[in-house]
Amino acid sequence: MGCWFMAKVLVVEDSAAVRLAVTEVIEQAGHEVVEAENGRVAIGLLDGGAVFDLIVTDVLMPEADGVEVIKAARTRNPGGKVLAMSGGAPNLPAGYALKMAEMFAADAVLYKPFLNEELRKAVARLLSMAGESETG
Template sequence: MNAKILIIDDSSEHRRLVTEALIDDGYDVTVTADGVEGLTAYRAHQFDLVITDVLMPGADGLEVIRAIREAGATVPVIAMSGGGASFPAAISLSASRALGAVEVLHKPFRIAELRDAVQRALVR
């Protein structure tokens, strides 16, 4: 059975690129556009992997990771960030890792790097 992956990203272009690549690879992908929507989907379904942007309006990626870990879930999480004026990528990705993300991707990244990170996360 194909692994089920939840993608949470408020950038429509980035969301499309990531989604297309993972669907091409045969994964069962659910896509959401912000942290609140993402957590709702997460609670309603069973996922093998969560890929979340860090900087998003509403509930951001750090809150998503925190909510998942506070629920006691061990599902692997990949955090993505390009950073911003309010929160540099260096800090947002370190915070993601500290909160329990198993892989971090610094935007922009190559699709090959995403694929490698997904494979590593799924075999943990």
């Protein structure tokens, strides 16, 4: 089941290497990607009226974390889907971080490190859901 429209995707990730890798996978799938190096930048984009079909956000970031991004997305970008990703931190296991993301209504979660194929499938699944809700 492929995605039949070019989506606008926001990738929020404080690690430049991970952000680049995630962006590349999503662009190879034929989508337009906007990058934000932290949650504050992402929330600023949403506050400015930017609309995204999908937001892929890290959960643990400085300045504003993924939970804040998800909350902002739910109010300012209500039609968009959210994919939360986390590898955890020394004092916070990834499972706990992703549970928090689910509590704040992330549509799906990915544990880092993940395979490009896992990311591709999650993006395609969420965008097909977004496409279905757009068409009714």
